[in-house]
Amino acid sequence: MDLFEAVKSSVTTRQAAEHYGIKVDRSGKACCIFHNDRHPSMKVDERYHCFSCGADGDVIDFAARLFGVGLREAAQRLAADFNIPHERACPSGARPVKPRRSLMQRLKTYQDENYRILCSYYHLLRQWDAEYAPKPEDEDWHPLYMEAIQNSAKVEYLLDELQDSTPDKAKELIALWKNEIGRYAGRVREVRAAERRGSYELSR
């Protein structure tokens, strides 16, 4: 039962009036709180009705007027004061609770993140392979070129596998290659940091 229904079916206006210190006579009449009433002209029962000014309503309207608050706040106050159980609805305007992401969704995100790391690293390797390919006169191969030829095939393999696997299979694969992927992620970070500094001098 929602708050309003629960309050209205549990407490009468008369009970509320008496609880909040309004004098109710034996015939169920009180001085009206809606107009300047010297002789009791408001009947309080299940609802209330003033025979003088015509004010009329239920217990929640009554409490709202008595405390100068909105209907919801009045109902909450009545529920608290009379120990009325009710469903706790989200207050209007409150953000609904975000549903927890499913395990599958989280695994998929994990798969995508690792795939992105491998992609970034793979692009670097391709770039190094092209930029630092040795010329016939070079005595030593550039370390970044070495890195490219050493790791390209492995990274290509991992990209293929990750792309084609289900999220839970991907998780197993990532666990198996955790150290390598961690190292690749580190390399990507180093290159990005070097690029930001404006120096693209990297060593192995």
Ligand SMILES: [Zn+2]
């Ligand atoms: Zn009145």
